[in-house]
Amino acid sequence: MLLLCKFFAKLQGIFGNYAECDLFSLWVFYRYFMAFMIHYLSLLAVIFDIMTTTDYQKIIRQTTFSLSAPTLKLCPPDTGFEVAFAGRSNAGKSSAINTITHQKQLARSSKTPGRTQMINFFNVGSEHSRIVDLPGYGYAQVPEAMKIKWQKELENYLVHRESLTGLILLTDIRHLLKYFDEQMLHWAKDGELPVHVLLTKADKLKRGAQKTALLQTKKQLQALELPFSIQLFSALNKEGLDELADVLGNWLHLGENLNVDNADFDNENLANDKLDNTELNNDN
Known part of the structure; x- marks a missing residue:
């Protein structure tokens, strides 16, 4: 002034x-x-063909369901770019996907938490960019044999999937990271993946409590020594959508895939993609 x-x-x-x-x-x-x-x-x-947050959001709204795979062997070809959504069965993965895509019924959650044991793939703008909804974890109702089976499947996917460019881990803001959240983060580290954490259901806490939860979770993540960013997210209040759209746009290389039909993508060094540190919030 x-x-x-x-x-x-x-x-x-x-x-x-x-x-x-x-x-x-x-x-x-x-x-x-x-x-x-x-x-x-x-x-x-x-x-200069620079993608903006609005550009990313327009493409993300075009997301469509592709397929559900009961095992890794039935997943789509390991080409292009994928971003995986992971979290406990009550963390709000379905709500986050539906909110960011502006589609109420795109990702569906089971009425019995922990019973949906499929890897769900969604095409974002094209078949070369995919959001992957991993099975929820952490519920006692799931048989122990199934737990062990899916833990191994998730580990193999996070460590060995070449097209996977990053992991979005969703966790209820009212709770610290639990054992299996940390296990997912260790697998992401083994797979040299950047991690973006959504502290979901942020509308459940007042602003001061949100900041405290954010700081506590940051300390947990820093102790793991892996590349991460974190934000508050609320599906109810539509908070954090811009930040999440930027993450997806960068990791899925959406600006590069607008006019690509049949192309071979070089996935070398994708695991080195970094994020800007942001703060998010989600709801289920």
Whole structure:
């Protein structure tokens, strides 16, 4: 604001009263300046093919269901780019996927938590970019043999899936990371994957409690020494959608896949993709 006053004072010295430095003049200048910058930046984005958050959101809204795989052997070909959603059976994975895609029934959750034991694939804009909804974990109702089977399947997927570019771990903001959350993070570390943590159902806590939970979870993640980002998320309040869209857009390379039909993707070094540190919040 001080710089603007000096600018108008300079104009006043040149043009006299036509450039009077008052709040109204500053406001008018600010409005025109911001309109120009928005137009200019939008033009640059088009010229240099730079994807914006809005661009990512438009593509993500085109997400469609692809298939459900009971085992890794029945998953789609290991090409393109995938981002996996993982979390306990009550963490809100289905709600997060439905909210970010603006589709109420895209991802469906079982009425009996822990009973949906399938890997669900969703195409984001094209078959080369996929969201993967991993089976929920942590419920006692699931037979022990099934638990062991799926733990092994999840480990193999996170460590060995070449097209997997990152893991989004969802956890209820009201609870610290539990044993199997940390196990998923260790597997992600073994697979050299970046991790983005959604502290879901943030609307359940007041702002001060949210910050405390965020800090505590950050400390847990830092102790694991893996690349991570974290944010608050609420499906109920639609909070954190922009941050999540940016994560998905970057990890799924959405800007590169708009006009690609049949292409071979080089997945080398995808695990080195990094995130900007953000803060999110979710609901189931």
